[in-house]
Amino acid sequence: MLTIDTTRPVGPAGRISRVETLTLGTAWRDFSYVRIHTDEGLSGVGEITHPYRGRETTSLTEAMAVRHLIGADPFDVEEIWLRMYQGDFLRGGDVGGVVVSGVDQALYDIMGKALGVPAYRLTGGACRDRVRVYANGWYTGERDPAEFAARAKDVVARGYTALKFDPFGAGLGELSRAELRRSIDIVAAVREAVDVDIFIEGHARFAMPTAVRLLRELEPYDVGWFEEPLPWTHIERYAELRRRAPMPISGGEHFHNRYEYARLFATGAVDIIQPDLSMAGGFTEVRKLAAQAEVHAMLVAPHNSNSPVCTTASVHAVLGMPNFTILETFDGMLEEHVFAAVRGALPVVDGHIGLPTEPGLGIELIDEVFAEHPPSHRFWNMFAEGWEKRNRT
Template identity: 45%
Template structure:
């Protein structure tokens, strides 16, 4: 079986564009991969057009490791967000083809089933009026749908600093959400990598009474020392990793022991197999894995 070409399809959503890639083969099987780019969709499509000619056409979709290595290293440039996302959509589609060709779920090809259920949290549910009353109502509706965990960024437009008034208002939002969902539902706090270490630490202490399950990206993701500083001063588990685009770049993060949960984005880190390798390394460092933005063909393809 050989790859005869790829086709791309961009779907618009309120937050971002979703890029779907179909990988076609000479045996009639087609696989689907998906990722979302924040402001770089055209760049991704351009890269895929060149990669199709340089690396993808004629490849064996079963030889995923070989295809990923050629796409990552064959251009003799350092792979970043665009390249690793392009690799991810093609690689995921190849797993889809494998599952369809063999007539088995993709999870069987990755080592078999370990658990019957995978925990999920609700995100994006708070795109409503930014008031305690609106957040309280929205959180209740999410719990009523069956979710047992919610994630929220309550910090408005804060960047590096958050003044006293804005801090009090953010705390009031979280207080309303915790009241709505009760003590038994997990609540994750998202900071989007916007704050200085001192601000992140102060906010963590202000919000600790509401028992957050984790604090996500408290400082800019490119500053590991800043993350270590926060880790040494707060008791809330820290999560990060969605903006790391190569699994080898997690090495220093593991060695620092500054993070409790890593959040690789399957659509940006090179796909399913790269994520599986990273998860094995995380296990060896006693770090939990909560994949970021998992959805689309990885979970819903006909082969699953």
């Protein structure tokens, strides 16, 4: 099972013949992709973006192609997943998780094209007519309550019915009295400015006493969820915090497969899991995570701080999830050249994304745009003052 059997009958897509990686520079971060070709003339794309380790994910993808992909039938998604994970001794982790996820996306893209159907038809079909999304990345100005409120109004004016933000600045572990007050004032200003769902991001960085204090402070503002208030090194304390919380607790973006998620499910850590389709194993694995979440009466709100490719792939993935609630998107903050580079990405209209109609993912990577916008390999430190500007003014 862990070797490529070229004598086995092959499916309608043929065999994988070539694998490429491409990286696009933006004002915020570099977006990386894998493009897989078959000897039947088909190709599929997937996202392998890592916030900081783009060189590593592209390098590992190219190495894995030689070891596990060339000559394989792209319809053998379970076997290919196992071959990359077990055969490469990944044992989890972010770089390997990203690579497996992007390759898996590309395989579903190829399968959909080979069969002439959108990828979601291969992952359970649709149990909804459209996918609700929320905006993130919109608060790139000064960390000031009035500034946050003004930008929140702008987001809602564009049709979004939900938004998420981190009001806590460079706080880590604890917040000073002044910083706590400033953070809560930002939440209060946003709540006063917009009558939509708001979600608060903790970025997995507070000590237990501070997290408990924040639960009390946030309660008056009708928060949809408090995301990752504690570091995941303290996963057992999540359940304790969840019992004390007046709002749902969410998390899980830092886990890369069912094995890493096992402790989250076993401890009842959250109300809402947030697997990322470009980190948690692609279509093949995220469907399994959603099923396990349903067994534990948990909802699924996928994390997606990536490009419109991951947004589009995530829409395909969640259409057939009964316990899906809402999808994250940063698409509204991106430059026009990103959409020119990933032609065919699904648009956000009135805070929702409609049913895909094109075969596979329906996305084509435009090489010329990539050449015009090479990667910058920049790094922004979210524990430094002003990180929320994401290198913007």
